[in-house]
Amino acid sequence: MTATRVLVLGGKAGIVRKARALGFEVVHVQKPSAFDPAVVEHCAQLLLVDYQDVPTVTALVRALHEQRPFARVFTQTEAAQVVAGHLTEALGLPGNGVRTTRLLHDKAALRALLNERGIGPVATVTCPAHDELRDFVKTHGAAVLKPTMGSGSLGVRVINSPDETDAAWAWHRQFGLGTFLTEQLLVGDELSVETFSVDGRHTVVALTGKETGGGTVELGHVVPAPLTDRDRDAVHAMVLDLLDAVGLVDGPAHTELIITADGPRVVESHSRRGGDRINELVRLVHGVDLEEATYRLAEGTEALPEPSADGAAAIRFLVAEPGVVTSVTGVADAESAPGVVDVDVQIDEGDTVHELRWSEDRCGYVLARAEDTATAVRLAAAAAARITITTEPADGGEAAGTLGDLLEEVDEVLDPFAAATAIPASATGTR
Template sequence: MAFRVGASQSVLRAFAERHGGIVVKPTMGSGSLGVRKVRSPEEVPEAWAWLEAFGVGEFMAEELLTGTEISVETFSIAGRHSVLAVSRKDSGGGVVAIGHALPAPLSAQCAADVEDVVCRMLDAVGLVDGPAHTELMLTADGPRVIESHLRCAGGRIAELVELVYGIDAERLTCQLALPVGVPALAPVSRGAAAVRFLTPPPGRVRTVEGLAAARRVEGVVRAEVGVEPGGPVEPLRWSEDRCGLVVARAEDMATAERRARRAAALIRIRTEPFPAVPTATMHDLLRAAAEVLDPFGVTAS
């Protein structure tokens, strides 16, 4: 995948003119914060104005890949990488995930290609021990790596993996430090699972209804709401702006996804528009979430 790091509108425009649709993101980021799709060179001035106002600064531009987006969870022991699970991601056409489901329905050849690409990438970065979470796009030309993280997955994917395969990657990571080490990994599917996030219209919450009904839907193992009347629902700028979720199980991925969607639809979070939406930068949002992207760059006070 083609990419370019830059900090000026001219760099952004040149990359867009060469590749057409692109994705622009901060060089250090979290939860899709500051990520924006630029579908043509004509959108560059608007995108650049937004990047400046949002305080992105240095950015990475990537060619916009099309296809099915998946996440691959792996665990490495002494340089040998094992694929634990492959999930399918739903971003609803945007950049923030609103759902994940696994096991993703892949052909035997596609699964082999995905494993090969991910393992070669982990070899290239020198991963020896521990978990990794790698995001890929299944394009017409095969699987392409979008990004990878040497950590357990977020977005409740780790919970889905444990529900379906009985594997707790965080526990495995801690076991690396023990004399007994990590046992041989042989994931065996026990059905399927899906998570659906709640993303109601932004505004002040008036009422929250339907949570009990959602919990009664067949296969639902978790349903949570993170807002209450009088509180805010923020515009969907990053993962932290999602305000609830439903996790469901089933015998196959399609059914698990359908149950999660059905239960999520029963939870009704009614909002009224904010009188005025204050302007917030990327750093404002990170500070409010107490999240530090570069812990080595933070000086003690």
């Protein structure tokens, strides 16, 4: 019997391994800069080509599909979402198409849709001039600037008062923010909602609490999030309305919200499972692996029942002062701490720790499990505190990076269809 053939764009070796372990024949497309030899044994074919080079990857995938058809196009990475939507339509396959993946990648487009539908309206303006930005902040008291696309808190800056407007404007020009969105600052507890959809039927799988320490970069998560029944019902309703509005058909979605004094408000949403090891937290607590569930769509699957929770799980990210790492201690102590499931320190002596600009600047994590949310958060934080990362200032200090610099480090562009070599919008269904 011939195995079902699937196309997987991007992702780490573990993502591809799950597809192969489920019995699928995997054709994997990966950027040469992100190639990991460990992926080879899990692939029937491996294309080392930039999947954000839309014309090239479209031609290659069409040829492979004509030779032996794919059942589905999958990706678990944000950078490939709109490309996956385009390929799904181009090949005539089931799944989320261009409109849906674009809405869930383009924050300005999503906000415009939500405001139009009255789904938790939030005041916003795209690419205001300096004077317009100043007036917007005066009107709303505070604001947040962010790129219209991207993830991991990349390029997000808070303006806490009108007095900070000029400095924020200067920063946005220096940072090279380009096309950006300005929204009223939402204040309240932060969370994300992890959902899974089959044929347009949506299931709320998990609610994830978030900790940012007052900044914009997430420092911790916990499943399940601590919510009142009233807030939980309001959050469920808003997320289901959002998924219907964008036309999500199949697969996971990760929707971030803030519980404000006026009720929940959406921050952003994505047509993929959450990053930051949220999938592992969900698996530990609810017994659902959203990555595996996604692949099973290729052979048909029933809508997921809303799962119950078994205890709680939390992750705490490691951070350090900017500079060159001189020592890392306490890792073994953290690994032996109560409730700890996993410890991953991603830096070593001689590495450079950057200012905390986005998620990629964190130094690792500690993951813990417990009988309830509060205990899981406490155990993860306590174990993380056992790890000490010592740094010394780098010679000459750290040069101020731009958005382009950070994207170049990870070999990504925010909008592959905006590139000069991209195929015309008319060919992708976008306008």
